[in-house]
Amino acid sequence: ETGVTQSPTHLIKTRGQQVTLRCSSQSGHNTVSWYQQALGQGPQFIFQYYREEENGRGNFPPRFSGLQFPNYSSELNVNALELDDSALYLCASSLEDSGGGYFGPGTRLLVL
Amino acid sequence: QKEVEQNSGPLSVPEGAIASLNCTYSDRGSQSFFWYRQYSGKSPELIMFIYSNGDKEDGRFTAQLNKASQYVSLLIRDSQPSDSATYLCAVNINPDSWGKLQFGAGTQVVVTP
Numbered sequence: 001e002t003g004v005t006q007s008p009t010h011l012i013k014t015r016g017q018q019v020t021l022r023c024s025s026q027s028g029h030n031t032v033s034w035y036q037q038a039l040g041q042g043p044q045f046i047f048q049y050y051r052e053e054e055n056g057r058g059n060f061p062p063r064f065s066g067l068q069f070p071n072y073s074s075e076l077n078v079n080a081l082e083l084d085d086s087a088l089y090l091c092a093s094s095l096e097d098s099g100g101g102y103f104g105p106g107t108r109l110l111v112l
Numbered sequence: 113q114k115e116v117e118q119n120s121g122p123l124s125v126p127e128g129a130i131a132s133l134n135c136t137y138s139d140r141g142s143q144s145f146f147w148y149r150q151y152s153g154k155s156p157e158l159i160m161f162i163y164s165n166g167d168k169e170d171g172r173f174t175a176q177l178n179k180a181s182q183y184v185s186l187l188i189r190d191s192q193p194s195d196s197a198t199y200l201c202a203v204n205i206n207p208d209s210w211g212k213l214q215f216g217a218g219t220q221v222v223v224t225p
Binding site: 031033035040041042043044045048056058088090092094096100101102103104105106 | 116144148154155158161200202210213216218
């Protein structure tokens with residue numbers, strides 16, 4: 001157990017809807033990174049939040065957005081859902097300068 | 113386009129043998145390298161990280177890094193059926209960042225009794 005939690009565990013949405021995923025970081029970690037993992041692929045970096053500011057973004061469109069709160073928990077919001085957004089969404093928490101990060105259990109999103 | 117490449121497998125390994133996993137990366141400026149293990153239906157868990165050329169050992173796992181050849185490997189000694197999983201190689205996206213990783217697609221390892 002890494003101490004990183006995510007909710008919900010599973011979610012079914014329809015195309016065009018909006019979704020919010022949540023992540024609580026490991027105690028003492030001030031950085032949260034979000035990843036999308038499609039079936040059979042490695043995780044793809046979406047963006048990172050550090051001290052409530054976006055601190056780098058991968059190759060994802062603006063309809064993927066996020067927030068980080070003062071307690072370092074974080075949200076990932078996806079607007080105008082597309083079928084290809086179906087994936088496992090992972091958050092990883094880390095402490096600055098610590099490297100890789102520790103993943104939560106993930107949220108499995110299915111878009112119909 | 114920065115890339116991290118791994119053989120997809122499956123890599124079949126007899127119980128008790130050594131599993132050898134390879135990973136190459138394209139960005140010569142990469143400084144930090146990570147190996148994660150992912151069981152089917154679960155999230156990745158960090159096994160090891162390595163920053164310096166050479167070998168780093170942790171229990172039955174050894175990571176090897178050769179920056180000149182842009183190559184990082186993972187050896188699993190005395191492989192057990194519980195080691196059957198997908199192993200993901202990851203590299204920091206840029207040298208000055210932390211926690212922003214580029215992953216390979218993973219190598220599936222199957223340890224056979």
